[in-house]
Each structure stands twice: as C-alpha cells, then as structure tokens.
Amino acid sequence: MIMKLQTILDFIRTLYNTDEFIGLHEPYFDQTELDVVHDCIKSTFVSSTGQYVTEFENLLAKRTGAKRGVAVVNGTEALYLALHLAGVTPGDIVITQSATFVGTGNAILRLGAIPIFVDIGRDTPGMNPEALSSFLKDNTAVQHGRLIHTPSGRRIAAVTPMHTFGIPCRIIEIRSICDEFGLPLVEDAAESLGSYYKGRHTGLFGLIGILSFNGNKIITTGGGGMLLTDDNAIADRAKHLSTTAKKPHPYEFDHDEPGFNMRMPNINAALGVAQLSKFDRLLDAQRSLAAKYRDFFSDSPWRFIDEGANSQSNFWLNAILMRDRAERDEFLQLSNAQNVMTRALWKPLHSLPMFASSFHQPLPVTEELYDRLVNIPSSVGRLIKS
Numbered sequence: 001m002i003m004k005l006q007t008i009l010d011f012i013r014t015l016y017n018t019d020e021f022i023g024l025h026e027p028y029f030d031q032t033e034l035d036v037v038h039d040c041i042k043s044t045f046v047s048s049t050g051q052y053v054t055e056f057e058n059l060l061a062k063r064t065g066a067k068r069g070v071a072v073v074n075g076t077e078a079l080y081l082a083l084h085l086a087g088v089t090p091g092d093i094v095i096t097q098s099a100t101f102v103g104t105g106n107a108i109l110r111l112g113a114i115p116i117f118v119d120i121g122r123d124t125p126g127m128n129p130e131a132l133s134s135f136l137k138d139n140t141a142v143q144h145g146r147l148i149h150t151p152s153g154r155r156i157a158a159v160t161p162m163h164t165f166g167i168p169c170r171i172i173e174i175r176s177i178c179d180e181f182g183l184p185l186v187e188d189a190a191e192s193l194g195s196y197y198k199g200r201h202t203g204l205f206g207l208i209g210i211l212s213f214n215g216n217k218i219i220t221t222g223g224g225g226m227l228l229t230d231d232n233a234i235a236d237r238a239k240h241l242s243t244t245a246k247k248p249h250p251y252e253f254d255h256d257e258p259g260f261n262m263r264m265p266n267i268n269a270a271l272g273v274a275q276l277s278k279f280d281r282l283l284d285a286q287r288s289l290a291a292k293y294r295d296f297f298s299d300s301p302w303r304f305i306d307e308g309a310n311s312q313s314n315f316w317l318n319a320i321l322m323r324d325r326a327e328r329d330e331f332l333q334l335s336n337a338q339n340v341m342t343r344a345l346w347k348p349l350h351s352l353p354m355f356a357s358s359f360h361q362p363l364p365v366t367e368e369l370y371d372r373l374v375n376i377p378s379s380v381g382r383l384i385k386s
C-alpha cells in the first residue's frame, strides 16, 4: 500500500477532531488554575515570598521521589545553577549532546565553560553511553587528580545528558561511566517530568537534575524551573544562592556571598501547584496519545520514535522519522500550510555559530535525526476535555 503524507495529517485531524489550528504542545488549564492563582493574587504574595513556592517544591519532590526540590525562574537558570554547584568553573569542559534545546548549551557557555558534544543513540534520542565512553577513553588522561581533555588541556568538570522529548536515555550506564571517570552527573530532565528509567524518576540518577516548566512543557508555571537532588547541602546552597545569598533575619538585609535573583515567584508556583493536581491525568493522556501514534505508524513507511527498554516515557513530544531530508521538508511544509504545527529537530548545537569552536565527536545519529525527524502535535488538553 502506498501511503501519502496527507494520510498523516488526516489522521492527526481525526485525533483532535477539529478543523482549526493544531499546536505542537499547548498548556491545559481549567477552573483549578483560575482559583489557585486568584487566591495567590488576593493574598498579595505574588512575588518573592509566599507559601506556594514551598508547596510546589515539596509536591514535586514527593512526586518524583527526590529528597529536595528548589524552584527557580526557568529551566536554563536551573541548569546554570546546578552546573555551578557541581563545581564547573570558567575554562572547564562539560560533556553534553548536540541534539538538544539551545538552553542546555547556553547554560554551559554562561559559566564560561565549553561544551563537548557526543552523539545520541539509535535506540533512544538521548546521550548514547557508548559514545560517551569511547570519547572519554580516547581523549582524556588523569593529571594531578583531575580528568583532563588531552587535546585541549582543559579539565572535564561534568556530564549533562538530556532525556530528549521525555524519552529516558540509558542513564544507569551513563551514571556508571561517570563514576568510572570520577565525573559529576547533572541531568537535563527539562522535558522528562513523569519519565522513569527502571522505575526511578529521570533527574535523580546523578548529583542534580533539572526540570523546566516553560509554557510548552508537560506542566507549566508560565516560566519556571527546578533543581532536584538527594543532597541536602546542595539543595540548601541552591536555595541560598538563588535568593540573593540572604541570611535569614527578621529585619536586616544581610548577604554573605555573591548571590543570584533566581527564585520562582509565588504566583508562578501557584500555577504550578494547580497544574500538579492534574498531572496524573495529563501523563495518562500523553501516553495514550503516543499509543495511538505508535499504532498508526507501525503500518507505515515512517518510524515512530518510541521509548527504549526498561523505561517509561512521558511522551511529552511525539516524533517520527521521515525517509529522508527531502521528505522531511515536504512534510514540514505541507503540515504547517494546513495549520497542523510540526517542527524539525533543533538545529544541532555543534552547527550553531556560538558553539563553532567547541570540540565534538563524529555525530552521525544527531545529523541523521536532524535530516529526518519531525515533531508532531502532542497537546492533550483538548483530548482530556472531549
């Protein structure tokens, strides 16, 4: 049977049962959000203090199984702070993947550090443990107790894998490699709230993990992010640094080191608390939408990007592989012209000008996925309502 690209669009229109614009990932709000945010406004505590921030942190720690959560203004800042707390300093190297949102790379650059990119997997679109391991074996040496990238002489300070589209990468193997080389693991779990590897929530495998609550993520606080950690000392320092390093005092403004103004405002946390109350429903809906796509594409020339072994994805953003770049371009063109929003994979970071001088390994899978991958509509609000 010959399937035309239009068949995919017809299927998406049936799923969403609408002739109107279909977005890639729209947030879902109902009366709960209006009530909780209304409450927050009435209390006047919309800004830097208030009960919702602590409530949101505690609820998320409980939901993910982390000992502690520290809420900040967005995911990029969360990653910046996490890498800083992991000991990354100017001139250091942080190993990450090229197939990621630019925020991952920007957080590294802002520390004055340099990213090195390793490839993603064919099994899951996150960091490939074999690529990480062979890079480290071929390019590093221990000098004076520090792991040095031999071609540049720079210290390697951290490894930051990303669970692309919510699909967990093989994080336990990555963790073992990090342990073997004595490297801190800082997970970019911005897209993977509700995703598990071998029953453990993503973001909890290393020293620190970060989440994002941007408007397009699985739940949103408008803008927001969070550090997750089992290390109390790190959580306390994250809180302290993100709140201008202010010493607790009833009336003195006393600060004991250079701090940041990164805390999540109470009104954003209020929205987050409301969103969390429907999180299980959203997660179920994301997984059943993915099951419908999996089913549809199983009998087609295009491949649905599925979760790997031992893992449970939140299926935040569904993705398919077209047969080649030309077909990808044709489908992106056709779908967007018909008001069905689709997107290519992020342009790989190693091909962006600000990362041009970064080292990278051969990245065949990254480049192939950039040529062939398309993200397809993954909002679930409309599906829950109907």
Ligand SMILES: *Cc1c(COP(=O)(O)O)cnc(C)c1O
Residues within 6 Å of the ligand: 074, 075, 076, 077, 100, 101, 103, 104, 162, 188, 190, 191, 212, 213, 214, 224, 225
């Ligand atoms: C969304 C996202 C972030 C953080 O984004 P913010 O908009 O700053 O919250 C970081 N990394 C990845 C992979 C993301 O998808």
